[in-house]
Amino acid sequence: MSATDATTGHLPDLTTPRARLLLVLADDELVSGHRASHWTGVAPSLEEDLAFSTIAQDEINHADVWYQVLLGEDHTDVRAGVDALGLGREPDAYLHAIVCERPPTDFAFSLARHWAYDRFDVVRLAALAESSDAAIAAVARKLLHEERYHLEHADHWFGRLANGGDEPRQRLHDALARVLPEALGLFEPFEGEDAAVDAGLLPAPHAELRVRWAEIVGGMLDEAGLGDVLPAADATAPVEAAGGRLGRHSADFTDDVWPEMTALYRAHPGSRW
Amino acid sequence: MTDAATQVDADEVRRAVEGVADPELPAVTIGMLGMVHHLEVAPDGTVHIELLPTFSGCPATEMIERDVVTAVHALDGVGEVRVRFRFDPAWTPDRIDATGRERLREFGIAPPGGAVASPRPEGRPTLPLAIGPASDPRPCPYCDSDNTVRESSFGPTPCRDLRFCEQCQQPFEAFKTF
Numbered sequence: 001m002s003a004t005d006a007t008t009g010h011l012p013d014l015t016t017p018r019a020r021l022l023l024v025l026a027d028d029e030l031v032s033g034h035r036a037s038h039w040t041g042v043a044p045s046l047e048e049d050l051a052f053s054t055i056a057q058d059e060i061n062h063a064d065v066w067y068q069v070l071l072g073e074d075h076t077d078v079r080a081g082v083d084a085l086g087l088g089r090e091p092d093a094y095l096h097a098i099v100c101e102r103p104p105t106d107f108a109f110s111l112a113r114h115w116a117y118d119r120f121d122v123v124r125l126a127a128l129a130e131s132s133d134a135a136i137a138a139v140a141r142k143l144l145h146e147e148r149y150h151l152e153h154a155d156h157w158f159g160r161l162a163n164g165g166d167e168p169r170q171r172l173h174d175a176l177a178r179v180l181p182e183a184l185g186l187f188e189p190f191e192g193e194d195a196a197v198d199a200g201l202l203p204a205p206h207a208e209l210r211v212r213w214a215e216i217v218g219g220m221l222d223e224a225g226l227g228d229v230l231p232a233a234d235a236t237a238p239v240e241a242a243g244g245r246l247g248r249h250s251a252d253f254t255d256d257v258w259p260e261m262t263a264l265y266r267a268h269p270g271s272r273w
Numbered sequence: 274m275t276d277a278a279t280q281v282d283a284d285e286v287r288r289a290v291e292g293v294a295d296p297e298l299p300a301v302t303i304g305m306l307g308m309v310h311h312l313e314v315a316p317d318g319t320v321h322i323e324l325l326p327t328f329s330g331c332p333a334t335e336m337i338e339r340d341v342v343t344a345v346h347a348l349d350g351v352g353e354v355r356v357r358f359r360f361d362p363a364w365t366p367d368r369i370d371a372t373g374r375e376r377l378r379e380f381g382i383a384p385p386g387g388a389v390a391s392p393r394p395e396g397r398p399t400l401p402l403a404i405g406p407a408s409d410p411r412p413c414p415y416c417d418s419d420n421t422v423r424e425s426s427f428g429p430t431p432c433r434d435l436r437f438c439e440q441c442q443q444p445f446e447a448f449k450t451f
Binding site for chain 2: 047050051053054055057058060061062064065073134137138139141142143145146149152153
């Protein structure tokens with residue numbers, strides 16, 4: 001079903017630079033949260049089960065909040081509108097980076113992505129805290145407080161695996177070598193990004209956020225003796241992980257996350273829960 | 274007919290709103306938690322209430338909204354009740370009042386801020402999954418010992434983490450700081 005179905009109430013124009021920015025922010029969180037939830041019940045320890053389940057809940061709710069900002073304060077039916085945005089779009093209308101949709105794979109891969117993504121998320125939220133758009137800036141400042149716990153968890157495991165002996169260190173290294181090139185897809189511009197930057201909605205373009213991110217993760221990798229996995233400054237995401245910001249996605253999304261995530265919504269249009 | 278607003282007592286509305294219990298922490302009210310930001314009774318009897326969510330993703334917010342609407346609707350002269358959650362200003366734990374802190378402690382949840390224990394001494398064994406010294410050490414809510422560790426940053430709700438008291442060997446929860 002389409003996002004303009006009668007059950008969803010009025011949806012705003014999703015093609016403006018502001019709308020696209022908010023979809024990028026929300027979709028990254030939604031899909032990351034959905035993948036984090038795949039550790040619920042099967043994480044290696046009860047504490048990690050709680051951690052990934054909580055992170056999933058946080059990220060999906062952060063997406064919810066960004067969708068609410070997109071709908072605006074005067075929207076007549078916020079819950080229906082959020083569901084329409086989060087669950088009612090076709091796969092090619094989602095603007096998250098492809099790295100977010102990759103399956104959990106193993107615990108090392110999930111931790112490597114968690115670290116790379118949350119290090120990025122905090123850099124972007126810090127920039128958005130200075131947005132010219134009051135609603136965006138307020139939410140970014142609120143979410144920054146909460147991301148501290150995700151970052152602490154991600155950094156803890158980064159250090160623990162890096163210093164945990166030969167096998168954990170090797171597995172972290174191999175996972176980072178797969179994750180970091182694909183993570184460059186996070187920094188691709190979305191359609192209309194120049195206008196969003198000019199208007200101060202996004203105070204720094206994704207290309208600039210990449211420089212800030214690389215400085216932080218590069219420093220941590222060097223300190224851990226894993227500096228060889230940091231992609232070169234002029235590297236781009238491999239072709240199979242590029243284009244997410246323009247709505248191009250892999251089968252990991254179109255045939256896996258998307259059908260699973262939207263199954264109930266598509267089966268029972270207009271349901272409330 | 275008299276104007277509706279003359280029949281609605283704004284102080285009574287505030288007491289009703291502030292008295293709503295947190296569904297996940299029934300020992301404390303949203304007033305004690307400092308979640309009530311603004312409250313206004315319009316001339317037509319419509320009540321506008323602005324609340325600050327603790328965590329943005331708190332699943333209890335919808336229940337809180339429903340409970341607030343129910344509590345205010347029960348008052349004389351009230352027309353429509355509109356609840357809005359806002360993020361600016363951001364809720365912080367220093368909004369929890371003294372009663373709320375004490376109730377949390379009685380409930381077995383170490384409140385944020387207040388008395389802060391000294392950093393844990395070196396050489397104490399940690400549980401295998403302990404994430405090490407907490408950046409915000411808390412005294413045990415049961416025996417008041419400072420000899421506690423944080424076992425996990427993630428607990429039963431987004432706003433609580435898991436601690437352990439080495440003194441009385443009791444696990445407890447702490448309300449997160451930000």
